[in-house]
Amino acid sequence: MGRQIYEAVVDGILVGGVYGLMAVGLTLIFGVLDIINIAQGILVILGAYLSYALSVHLHIDLFLGLLLTVPAMFVIGVAIYWAFMRPLRGRERTSMSLLASYAVAIIIEGILYWIFSPNYVQLNAWYVISSVRVFGFYLPYIYLFGFALAVALVVVLYMILYRTRFGRSVRATMQDQTASRLIGIDVNRVAAVTFGIGVAVTAVGGMVYGATSGGFNPNSGYDLISRLLAIIILGGLGSIGGALAAAVFMITLESLVSIWSPNWAIVVFYAALVLVLTVRPSGLFGRQGVRLQ
Amino acid sequence: MTPAAMTGPDPVTATGLLRRAAAWRGGGALVLLAAVALFPLVFTNALVTTIGVDTLIFVAAAAAWNIFSGYSGYISLGHAVFFGSGAYTVGIAARDWQLTGNSVFALLPLAAVVAAVVAVPFGLVALRVRRHTFVVVTIAVFFIFQLMAFNFSFTGGTTGVSSPFLAWNPGTYNDPFYYLALAIGVGTVGLSWLIRGSRFGLQLRAIRDDEDRARGLGVRTMRVKLAAFVISAFVTGLLGGLWFYFISQVLPQSGFDPQFDLSVALIAFFGGLGTVSGPVLGALVLIPAQQYLTEQFTNDYLSQIVLGSLFLGVILLLPRGVIPTSSEKITSWRARRSGRLAAAGAAGGAAAGAAGREDPR
Structure with a gap:
């Protein structure tokens, strides 16, 4: 039993790191644009299918393929922003963005069903099949590689946000859009690039998800x-550190509960959210300002 | 021009315009109601009346959704929780109490009550957070309910619950469902109209416009929001029960269906969020259109893509919905026309301008 718990915790942290990366993209988009991008889930699946197409048809290694899929997802993200998110104006912008991105998700889901059929597929490579002994039990290499890559990318995102001029304008826009515009920041460009970055990370998340989840199809976007x-x-909307902490916490909790019952693990996952919100309506690391819109 | 307006003292004044608009609305509603009531007598084809029942269920569901989400501005994407709870309630009750025949319809109020009871803890938790967090919490609660329906044994797991057999004449099988759905729809739209004009409705719309200021002015926001949520859930649960007898089976993914959540929101947005007639118009246009598309394209995915594009088009081109946009156009056209008529002397233009700012209904 103790050994199972130990395994579940290690597993939860490794998978949680990858969820953390995908969640950081989502929370960054919210922080800068006040947009909740419901399409993030299906975009992860799109990223996974892009990796799948590259590896099956062109025999490109999954990690090498990221050099193509990450820029591709960035461009798709910017295009979605320009075509569907930028025109939304007014008081109900956040709610409207939710519905608009939901519609985008439905369209992408339909296209993916059409091209790839509802059959489950899985990404394959030597590091998905062969395992390595870590902390006393066996895990496929992909868990370690994926976690390492996710951590590296989160560090890169942090560096961009806190060490570059662009990052400073992103943070300024997060704090106050009008003031940022007044001091000469091109808010529209910042918004488009941020949306692109937030979507680009789904290429990585999708690749690791496709290799570790044991099969995916277009419907997996809802679960994600x-x-x-x-x-x-849970992490508090717009909080990057909060998203990372919440990802590791939630996924670890889920993998712990699934020792006892895999069916109820996901219920506990959502119940934890509801419980936390009854105590702290702004989430674990939420700013009060976020709660007050 | 209606007789009421003709006999009015001055058709160009604001009161004249308002009275005329009210007469048009009342007349239009009566004509529509008569047409809908006669519909199954003219079109007896079961395929057509099935679409009719679906449409009427969505008329009522969208109107009920609008009573909470439209008036308060809190967008709920979790109303399928109430729909599914209603369906499962009547299904499980009929199965466990071994009710058969027409007596099962006596269970419908129970479906509504159970959905309303579910809404109380749901609302107490979800309504503590503000708008966009609320949307996400409703999605989370929705998934909890769907997963519970899958996992518990009393819900029948993946096989769901089947309804008792109704030994009715197959030729007119749909008609009782049609008129029941129509009655619920008319009742809900009437309720929505009453609420909109009441003190309660004004409090809800004050919350939509500025919740902090509404609280400052003495509106008990939590109580008002929760009341609207429970009323909305009550009707949705009732419809869930009716839908269950109509379909004669409920599965976790059909009772707690994410498409339902999205459809009611789309209908209300299309017609006009927070208006009385918007959800009715939205359902009357979109549900038959969607059914038609599904029949036209044998490719299921293509109809999904078309539905998504339609939704996106509505949000981008008609962000406020058909009813508010068109009523704005009509009032501005009237104001221009009456401005021309009154250009000689009367200051009717200003009055008509004031009428133009009336909230669309």
């Missing part, structure tokens, strides 16, 4: 987005 939303709400 509901988890990601729960994570960013």
Whole structure:
């Protein structure tokens, strides 16, 4: 029993790191644009299918393929922003963005069903099949590689946000859009690039998800987005550190409960969110300002 | 021009315009109601009346959703929780109490009550957070309910619950459902109209416009929001029960269906969020259109893509919905026309301008 718990915790932290990366993209988009991108879940699946197509048809290694899929997802993200999110104006902008991105998700889901059929597929490579002994039990290499890559990318995102001029303008826009515009920040460009970055991380998340989840199809997007939303709400909307902490906490909790019952693990996952919100309506690390809109 | 307006003292004044608009609305509603009531007598084809029942269920569901989400501005994407709870309630009750035949319809109020009871703890938790967090919490609660329906044994797991057999004439099988759905729809729209004009409705709309200021002015926001949520859930649960007998089976993914959540929101947005007639118009246009598309494209995915594009188009082109946009256009056209008529002397233009700012209904 003790050994099972130990395994579940290690597993939860490794998978949680990857969820953390996907959630950071989502929470960054919210922080800068006040947009909740419901399409994030299906975009992860789109990223996974892009990796799948590259590896099956062109025999490109999954990690190498990221050099193509990450820029591709960035462009898709910017395009979605320009075409569907930028025109939304007014008081109900956040609610409207939710519905608009939900519609985008439905369209992408339909297209993916059409091209790839509802059959489950899985990403394959030597590091998905062969295992390595870590902390006393066996895990496929992909868990370690994926976690390492996710951590590296989160560090890169932090560096961009806190060490570059662009990052400073992103943070300024998060704090006060009008003031940022007044001091000469091109808020529209910042918004488009932020949306692009937030979507680009789904290429990485999708690749690791596709290799570790034991099969995915276009419908998997719903499961992903509901988890990601729960994570960013728990972490406090717009809080990057909060999203990371909440991702590791929630996924570890889920993998602990699934020792006892895999069926109820996901219920506990959402119940944890509801419980936390009854005590702290702004989430674990939420700013009060976020709660007051 | 209606007789009421003709006999009015001055058709160009604001009161004249308002009275005329009210007469048009009342007349239009009566004509529509008569047409809908006669519909199954003209079209007896079961395929057509099935679409009719679906449409009427969504008329009522969208109107009920609008009573909470439209008036308060809190967008709920979790109303399928109440729909599914209603369906499962009547299903489980009929199965465990071994009710058969027409007596099962006596269970419908129970479906509504159970959904309303579910709404109380749901609302107490979810309504503590503000708008966009609320949307996400409703999605989370929705998934909890769907997963519970899958996992518990009394819900029948993945096989769901089947309804008792109704030994009715197959030719007119749909008609009782049609008129029941129509009655619920008319009742809900009437309730929505009453609430909109009441003190309660004004409090809800004050919350939508500025919740902090509403609280400052003495509105008990939590109580008002929760009351609207429970009323909305009550009707949705009732519809869930009716839908269950109509479909004669409920599965976790059909009772707690994410498409239901999205459809009611789409209908209300299309017609006009927070208006009385918007959800009715939205359902009357969109549900038959959607059914038609599904029949036209044998490719299921293509109809999904078309539905998504339609939704996106509505949000981008008609962000406030058909009813508010068109009523704005009509009032501005009237104001221009009456401005021309009154250009000689009367200052009717200003009055008509004031009428133009009336909230669309």
